[in-house]
Amino acid sequence: MSAVREQVRRRSEAPARTRTFVITPVLVVYLALAVLLVVGSVLVGVQGGVLLDHGGILNILTRGTVLGLVAIGQTLVIVTGSLDLSVAYLVGLCSLVAAETMAGSPAMIVPGVLAALVVAAVVGLVNGLVITVLKANAFIATLGVALVLRGYLEHNYTGPAGSVPRAFQHIGYDRIGPVPVAALLMLLLAAAAWWYLRRTRTGYHMYAVGGDVDVARLSGVRTGRTIVTAHVLCAVMAGLAGVFLAGRLGSGAPYVGTDAGYDLESIAAVVLGGTALAGGRGGVAGTIGGVLILSTLDTIFDDLEMDSFFKDVVRGVVLIVAVALYARRRPARRST
Amino acid sequence: MAVTHATSGADDPVAVVRLEGIEKSFFGVPVLRGVDLLLHAGEVHALVGENGAGKSTLLKVLAGVHRPDSGRIVVRDAEVSFATPRDAQAAGIAIIHQEFTLLEHRTVAENVFLGREPVRRGQVDRRAMETQTRRLLDWLGEDGIEPGTEVARLSVARKQVVEIVKALSADAKVLAMDEPTAALADNEVELLYGLVRRLRDRGIAILYVSHRMREVFDLSSRITVLKDGAFVTCVPTADLDTDQVVRHMVGRPLDALYPERTSVPGAVRIALRGAGNERVRNLTFDVRAGEIVGLAGLQGSGRSAIARAIWGVEPFTTGTVELDGVPTRVTGPRTAVRKGIGYVTEDRKGEGLALRQSVRDNTLLVRRAACRGAVARQAADLTRLLGSVGVVARGPHQEVRYLSGGNQQKVVLGKWLAVRPRVLIVDEPTRGVDVGAKQTLYRLLRDLADDGMAILMISSELPELIGMSDRILVMHEGALAGELPAGADEEAVMALATGHRPGAVA
Numbered sequence: 001m002s003a004v005r006e007q008v009r010r011r012s013e014a015p016a017r018t019r020t021f022v023i024t025p026v027l028v029v030y031l032a033l034a035v036l037l038v039v040g041s042v043l044v045g046v047q048g049g050v051l052l053d054h055g056g057i058l059n060i061l062t063r064g065t066v067l068g069l070v071a072i073g074q075t076l077v078i079v080t081g082s083l084d085l086s087v088a089y090l091v092g093l094c095s096l097v098a099a100e101t102m103a104g105s106p107a108m109i110v111p112g113v114l115a116a117l118v119v120a121a122v123v124g125l126v127n128g129l130v131i132t133v134l135k136a137n138a139f140i141a142t143l144g145v146a147l148v149l150r151g152y153l154e155h156n157y158t159g160p161a162g163s164v165p166r167a168f169q170h171i172g173y174d175r176i177g178p179v180p181v182a183a184l185l186m187l188l189l190a191a192a193a194w195w196y197l198r199r200t201r202t203g204y205h206m207y208a209v210g211g212d213v214d215v216a217r218l219s220g221v222r223t224g225r226t227i228v229t230a231h232v233l234c235a236v237m238a239g240l241a242g243v244f245l246a247g248r249l250g251s252g253a254p255y256v257g258t259d260a261g262y263d264l265e266s267i268a269a270v271v272l273g274g275t276a277l278a279g280g281r282g283g284v285a286g287t288i289g290g291v292l293i294l295s296t297l298d299t300i301f302d303d304l305e306m307d308s309f310f311k312d313v314v315r316g317v318v319l320i321v322a323v324a325l326y327a328r329r330r331p332a333r334r335s336t
Numbered sequence: 337m338a339v340t341h342a343t344s345g346a347d348d349p350v351a352v353v354r355l356e357g358i359e360k361s362f363f364g365v366p367v368l369r370g371v372d373l374l375l376h377a378g379e380v381h382a383l384v385g386e387n388g389a390g391k392s393t394l395l396k397v398l399a400g401v402h403r404p405d406s407g408r409i410v411v412r413d414a415e416v417s418f419a420t421p422r423d424a425q426a427a428g429i430a431i432i433h434q435e436f437t438l439l440e441h442r443t444v445a446e447n448v449f450l451g452r453e454p455v456r457r458g459q460v461d462r463r464a465m466e467t468q469t470r471r472l473l474d475w476l477g478e479d480g481i482e483p484g485t486e487v488a489r490l491s492v493a494r495k496q497v498v499e500i501v502k503a504l505s506a507d508a509k510v511l512a513m514d515e516p517t518a519a520l521a522d523n524e525v526e527l528l529y530g531l532v533r534r535l536r537d538r539g540i541a542i543l544y545v546s547h548r549m550r551e552v553f554d555l556s557s558r559i560t561v562l563k564d565g566a567f568v569t570c571v572p573t574a575d576l577d578t579d580q581v582v583r584h585m586v587g588r589p590l591d592a593l594y595p596e597r598t599s600v601p602g603a604v605r606i607a608l609r610g611a612g613n614e615r616v617r618n619l620t621f622d623v624r625a626g627e628i629v630g631l632a633g634l635q636g637s638g639r640s641a642i643a644r645a646i647w648g649v650e651p652f653t654t655g656t657v658e659l660d661g662v663p664t665r666v667t668g669p670r671t672a673v674r675k676g677i678g679y680v681t682e683d684r685k686g687e688g689l690a691l692r693q694s695v696r697d698n699t700l701l702v703r704r705a706a707c708r709g710a711v712a713r714q715a716a717d718l719t720r721l722l723g724s725v726g727v728v729a730r731g732p733h734q735e736v737r738y739l740s741g742g743n744q745q746k747v748v749l750g751k752w753l754a755v756r757p758r759v760l761i762v763d764e765p766t767r768g769v770d771v772g773a774k775q776t777l778y779r780l781l782r783d784l785a786d787d788g789m790a791i792l793m794i795s796s797e798l799p800e801l802i803g804m805s806d807r808i809l810v811m812h813e814g815a816l817a818g819e820l821p822a823g824a825d826e827e828a829v830m831a832l833a834t835g836h837r838p839g840a841v842a
Contacts, residue, residue: 199459208450211439218437219502220422220451281441 025274025282025326029289032322036293040300049303054178056299061183063295066091066241068186068288070262071269072193073237075287078270079197080230081210081279082138086127087238087266089149091257094120094242096153099162099252106165113243120239121232123149128228146263157254164250172248182244187288189237194284206230210279238262268315269294272322293318349376351412352541353429353510358397358407367393370407371567373560375510375541380532382552382573383545385562385585386770391545394562395512398543399431400424430503432513434768436495438487438502445469445483448502472501476534493524497531504540511535512543517551518768521635522796529555547770548797549578563587586772593775594803595782597822599626601806604661605790606646606677606759611655615641616814619655623759623790628781630805631794632829637811639794640682643761646792647679648672660758673706678757680748682764682794688748689736695722696732698747703754717754725750726776742773749780760784763794778804798826 037052044051070087077084094116102112123145130141174181197203205226208216217223238257245256257263267277273290275282297318301311355373359366368390375381385391396402398409400418409416411427418424438447445465446453454461454468469483478497487495496516503511513532517525532555536542546552552559553573561568561584568584602625611619616638623629633639645652648666656663659675666672672679681687689698696718718732725746729739736747745765752760762781766774781804785791795801801808808820810832817832 201453201455201460204446204453204460205451207442208439211441212437215437215439216450218421218433220425280439 026286026289028325029273029286029293033289033293033296036296036300040296040303044300044303047304051300051303056303057178058175058180059299059302060292060295061178061180063298064291065180065183065186066245066260067262067265067269067295068183068190068291069237069241069244070266071273071287071291072186072190072284073234074266074270075273075275075282075284076193076197076206076230076237077138077234078267078275078277079210079279079282080206080227081213082131082227082230083142083267083277084124084127084231084234084238085139085142085263086123086146086149087234087241088257088261088263089146089153090120090123090235090238091242091245091262092153092252092254093123093149094239095246095249095256096157096161096242096252096254098243099160099164099246099250102162102164102168102246104163104165106167109165109168112164112168116243116246117236117239120235120242124232124235125228127235128231131231132224132227150258153254160249160251160253162246162252164246168247169250170247172244189240190284190288193233197283202226202229207280210276210281212280265294268319272319274326276326349379351375351410352377353398354408354410355394355398356408356410358394358404358409360393360397360402360404367565368397368404369565371562371565372570373543373567374570375543377509377541378536378539379558380536380542380544380556382556382559383543383562384547384552384559384581385568386772389562389585389770390565391562392514393565395431395514395543395545398424398429398510398512400429425506425508428507428509430506430508430511432496432499432503432511432516434515434518436499438495438498440488441486443484443486444481444490444498444501447487447498448472448483448505450502452506468505469501472504473497475538476501476504476531478531491524492519493521493527496520496528500531500535508540510541510543512545514545515547515768516544517546517548523634525551547768549581552581553578561585582771585770593771593778594800595779597806598782599786599806601625601627602788605659606792607658607661608646608652609656609658611645611652611657613641613645613650613653615650616645616811617654619816621809621816621819623792625758625788625790626785627806628785628791628793628804630801630808631792631811632798632801632808633811633817633833635796637833638814639811640763641814642811643679643763643792643794646672646759646761647677670706673702673755673757676756676758678702678752678755678760680745680752680760680762680765682767684741684744684748684767689744691737692735694733695727695729695736695739695747698736699732699750699754702751706755721750721754722747725753725780740770740773741768742770742777745769745773745777746780749777753784757789759790759792761792761794764796765793766795766797766800774800798829802826802829 041051050056070091074084074087097119098112098116101115102108127142127145130136130145131138171182197206205216205221208219208221209223209226213223241262242257246252249256269290270287271277272293273282273286273288275286294315297315351374353375355371358368358371360368371390371394373394383391383394393402397404400421400423403418409418416427439450448469449465454464456464466483473479473481476497481490481494481497487498490498500511516528520528532542544552544556556573558570558572559576559581560570561581563585604622605625607622608619619642631639631642641650644650646657646666648668648671651667657666658664664675666675666677685691690701699718699721722732727743727746727750729743736744739747765781766777769777781791781793793801793804802824806822808824808829810817810820810829812833812835817835820828
């Protein structure tokens with residue numbers, strides 16, 4: 001073998017230790033977030049405001065909390081090579097289940113939360129089983145479940161229902177300094193999800209199934225079980241988001257999830273965070289970065305009192321640029 | 337330890353796996369009819385047969401993917417029945433598939449232990465994974481691979497090593513390797529040989545499936561031949577020669593594998609003048625009508641880069657290309673097709689065929705894309721086209737993924753014949769194709785040349801290249817190293833390909 005080729009090979013097969021120097025998507029996301037905070041501070045500053053004051057930080061974190069919860073779950077299913085489009089309706093449904101079960105009684109807080117999470121888990125189970133047993137494409141399967149949920153919500157609710165006791169509303173508003181307690185809980189769950197994906201067997205198997213489902217199956221991974229687990233966990237995270245929103249609003253609201261567009265928004269955050277939509281690569285750390293970018297953008301827009309149509313345009317452009325950048329990063333797989 | 341491994345004639349080799357009278361049908365079509373197979377510890381046992389002879393099905397029965405309709409599988413004196421691949425794995429049987437079962441974006445260790453990750457206190461024990469992976473790599477003498485490296489960063493040969501380590505980590509005693517050299521570069525094949533021998537010396541039974549007779553004779557101690565799903569014979573390799581094996585496989589003597597060179601070269605069809613790009617440089621050569629010009633070189637020498645440049649995938653940036661005497665710039669495959677250049681890619685499944693589409697749609701793909709108004713004549717033409725390339729399929733509507741490699745390749749050729757190119761580039765035209773179909777493809781290529789097509793043929797199988805070519809161009813590190821006449825010997829080609837000038841001191 002020629003010296004040149006040997007050299008090329010050495011370089012391309014450098015041991016993992018040298019990879020610390022490689023720019024990972026996660027790093028890119030947080031760099032982008034930092035740049036965004038600086039640019040945003042300048043822009044807001046020019047108009048005489050302060051982006052990262054007490055209210056600004058609170059705003060960013062509060063916006064990020066619900067989207068974060070949903071996006072953590074979405075990360076699990078996307079890493080597994082699936083997708084969940086039913087989360088937005090599920091958020092609304094779970095807010096109703098929680099608020100109606102509590103019905104204003106402090107004694108019913110725990111049952112209310114549990115009921116909402118059980119409903120969420122069941123919906124996730126249905127999602128997972130439709131995909132694995134009926135072999136429906138995840139996109140269609142979860143879209144179908146979303147339509148079923150919408151039908152149920154539209155038939156039974158016209159507006160907010162149920163009532164959340166004052167004690168539980170604290171969860172929505174308590175904070176330590178400028179940091180909402182709920183945001184801390186969300187970050188705690190993100191850390192748990194990170195650990196789950198990176199350190200447990202099921203997490204390993206999620207990456208495997210998302211990377212190549214046939215390879216995973218041939219290696220003895222129970223692929224169906226893995227996909228179902230991811231969907232249940234995703235739904236439970238959406239359920240938590242619903243419970244949190246119920247606490248914040250004081251009641252359940254059927255369209256609280258869809259109005260905010262948590263289905264596509266969560267997918268956007270995941271993709272923005274560097275997780276491959278095809279599955280098998282990425283993770284929660286990037287997703288949280290993606291969530292913070294989106295909520296920071298919103299806060300900047302609010303501070304600048306920007307036109308809402310323009311906001312959407314900017315968000316769209318940011319998303320496309322991010323995905324295009326990741327596509328560019330992918331090394332050419334062609335070997336002569 | 338090398339002394340203990342069984343060779344032909346040994347009295348008491350240890351039987352690891354015995355298959356007896358295995359039968360298997362799909363939809364009423366018998367694929368295996370009473371196949372016997374006996375594998376000893378520490379032997380390399382070759383399994384040969386044409387495509388469709390039942391080799392892959394037999395492998396899948398052994399691997400627990402398919403359950404036999406009848407017959408016995410005996411592992412170390414105990415009859416077993418595999419419901420899933422997991423069962424076969426547990427019995428110590430592992431298959432190294434042609435397509436690797438590795439996750440590109442996970443590390444070596446993560447791949448090796450996929451599905452069997454060791455757990456310690458609720459967490460995957462990554463340290464144990466890496467240590468054990470390293471131990472296995474050392475055991476195989478492959479210390480150039482780091483357990484923590486992402487698989488995507490490894491060369492194909494090293495991926496194969498990882499694949500083998502993955503099997504060994506599941507305590508495999510039997511390794512079935514399906515065409516293990518198909519994806520390897522020439523210089524990597526030797527490394528695989530070494531690896532296979534080391535595995536054998538460590539007492540692993542290896543079932544080696546290959547179309548390449550040279551590998552079979554280099555490595556195996558016994559050969560089992562299958563034909564049409566039936567067991568033909570099992571003989572010590574030393575008692576056979578290539579011709580005899582081929583005769584067993586084909587069932588008839590294979591008269592001259594390569595057709596005679598009958599054509600007289602005509603006018604220059606394609607001429608490169610100092611052409612080059614990032615991968616190749618300063619190429620000057622002609623291919624004439626009626627000529628098959630072979631293009632030799634080690635993997636990575638720029639062989640395929642020439643093809644991709646002529647065809648416009650990665651166009652030439654310097655020099656000129658003339659087609660029938662007219663300077664032409666090919667900027668992409670579409671222009672190439674329009675200018676009458678056809679390209680049979682080396683990656684048949686990835687680039688040559690739309691696997692889930694029918695024989696018909698694949699055959700007409702190029703014509704539909706490049707020609708107007710031809711649609712009306714397509715139906716009648718198709719039968720003629722498929723007939724002329726000799727595709728054996730259930731009908732024009734069968735999806736091509738169900739065809740054998742040989743028939744798939746015929747469809748690819750048919751696709752190009754549909755637009756009657758003036759220049760045809762074929763890259764590894766017989767990769768993964770059995771002997772019988774090879775002969776047909778060779779005949780076909782020669783007939784096309786006789787009809788006035790200019791053919792540039794790339795191949796890493798030297799016998800084929802030498803047998804087919806009217807002239808051989810040899811590439812070395814992106815440039816032409818020299819030209820050899822028809823019938824040049826392999827040493828001459830290799831000397832140029834490896835950069836040793838004839839007569840020069842190494």
